[in-house]
């Protein structure tokens with residue numbers, strides 16, 4: 119293994135990760151600087167239940183009409199995000215636990231998942247270019263983020279065998295992209311996973327308080343008489 | 351009139367004032383809704399505007415929200431400040447831009463929050479729209495109808511400028527009607543009676559256009575032996591602050607109701623059938639007014655359910671033989687807690703209750719929501735996109751569509767008239783009142799429980 123590859127797999131990754139962590143911390147401070155409103159009404163449901171339901175929404179395709187009616191879209195979403203997890207995991211396995219990918223079945227499973235995510239990424243790009251709503255709203259960041267992900271998955275397929283003796287360039291490409299990602303992500307839409315817990319928390323808390331979440335449960339009403347819960 | 355609360359439009363540096371307000375008013379939950387959108391477009395098909403105009407991408411909720419989002423990105427979010435072109439952040443140039451924004455947030459969205467429920471990220475587009483409306487209202491950049499109704503509510507304490515004399519005379523008139531109908535002088539519609547169990551608050555539309563709904567309530571309260579009163583001041587539970595996004599108006603109107611209950615030492619606030627009134631008085635109003643809730647505050651439909659459940663009133667469902675379907679008001683079902691309660695009541699007072707699809711929290715807006723009924727300039731678009739609601743209604747085959755919202759009554763009536771549907775709009779109280787078996791009137795007592 120060349121010194122360059124070693125450097126890219128280790129020092130460069132760690133530096134990029136540290137950068138990501140710092141920017142995320144700043145981003146979190148930025149979010150917390152916005153004021154939050156106090157709830158002064160009696161609850162008709164459970165805030166904790168609402169938050170839990172809201173956060174788990176991602177794993178409940180039946181919960182929203184938009185995913186219920188489009189199982190194909192939801193399946194793509196699952197494959198794409200599992201691909202993300204696989205690619206990120208690979209960036210740790212290759213330098214720190216290479217023996218795992220020497221198990222052929224594991225390597226093939228990772229490659230299959232990354233290849234599927236690569237195809238889904240291409241489908242998403244076609245959709246973004248073909249659908250008039252998406253075309254109208256998409257920014258340069260939307261296109262670049264998606265293109266980068268597609269490249270990342272593609273590079274992952276090539277890098278997972280970790281066969282640096284035959285050729286180092288797939289690994290250099292994969293880790294080079296990873297480092298670029300780590301630096302670019304906090305400024306792009308890819309960092310939506312940082313916001314997801316917040317949007318889902320606030321929506322879940324508010325709807326849980328009102329008894330509107332979890333969906334499907336009988337809507338609550340205030341018990342007549344004494345105060346139930348007053349967070350004022 | 352609370353002086354100086356309602357701004358009229360003044361030429362000047364409105365863009366800067368808008369940006370100042372944006373920075374000052376934005377809360378954390380709104381800020382994350384601004385940043386979290388991934389532009390997946392999944393919300394498009396949840397909106398009746400987009401479904402009715404599928405070839406017009408500007409009808410998609412995400413595009414509407416992006417019109418405020420891009421301003422947030424440009425002036426508040428760091429990525430947009432550093433590289434605006436990269437994330438499609440956009441500048442506000444002049445009042446023309448603000449006017450365009452007004453036409454989007456007031457004219458092409460009823461703030462029904464159907465898209466909110468369908469966003470995988472939990473982005474609350476309905477709330478972003480309301481927030482933007484509030485900023486524009488503060489600058490006087492609002493549709494004329496919204497301005498007029500808001501002014502009336504600020505000046506007279508009710509959104510239809512009903513005078514105290516009109517109010518009291520209508521209540522007396524309805525009291526006499528119920529007395530005649532029930533053949534007893536013991537029925538009353540009390541005003542400002544202290545120490546009652548129930549403080550009943552109504553929609554000014556009931557005084558102006560539908561006083562029978564007050565008579566229905568009086569009849570039911572009488573049959574249930576309820577101790578109740580209406581307040582002389584603070585009786586309007588509707589709240590145009592919800593539609594205009596003006597939290598100050600929202601706080602003022604809601605506080606009137608809460609203070610009336612306190613002044614009269616009532617034990618419970620009951621809200622007549624009104625979607626946005628319920629949402630405002632039960633949920634948002636306490637927060638707008640920074641007023642800790644002290645009393646149970648409920649919809650009259652919950653009260654009816656309790657009376658039926660406790661056997662305090664008896665009903666004969668055969669008196670409502672026509673097929674009835676139920677329209678869930680967005681403000682109650684999606685922004686509130688009541689979906690099963692009205693169904694529970696309807697199943698007991700009608701013989702043929704049938705659902706429309708989709709229903710409950712997935713129901714489509716009547717299309718008159720978000721104050722759109724008061725905005726004549728957007729009426730053609732509203733009626734065009736109402737075809738989604740019309741198809742939904744027609745498919746039920748019902749003769750009556752019941753809703754627990756006075757605003758929905760008007761919205762649905764417009765849809766029914768425009769699309770020539772063979773049905774009529776009713777409310778829960780009317781059906782309960784029809785079915786009510788009043789003791790002492792030689793009626794067979796049938797209790798449906």
Ligand code: SF4
Pocket residue numbers: 396397398399410411414458459460461462463464465466475476479
């Ligand atoms: S709130 Fe309702 S009307 Fe407005 S964009 Fe969302 S779905 Fe459409």
Ligand code: SF4
Pocket residue numbers: 386387388389390391392393394411412468469470471472473475
């Ligand atoms: S569904 Fe949510 S994340 Fe997707 S475009 Fe609509 S608002 Fe944005």
Ligand code: SF4
Pocket residue numbers: 460462625626678679680681682714715716717718719720755757758761
């Ligand atoms: S008028 Fe009724 S259906 Fe229409 S938005 Fe209001 S609550 Fe929703």
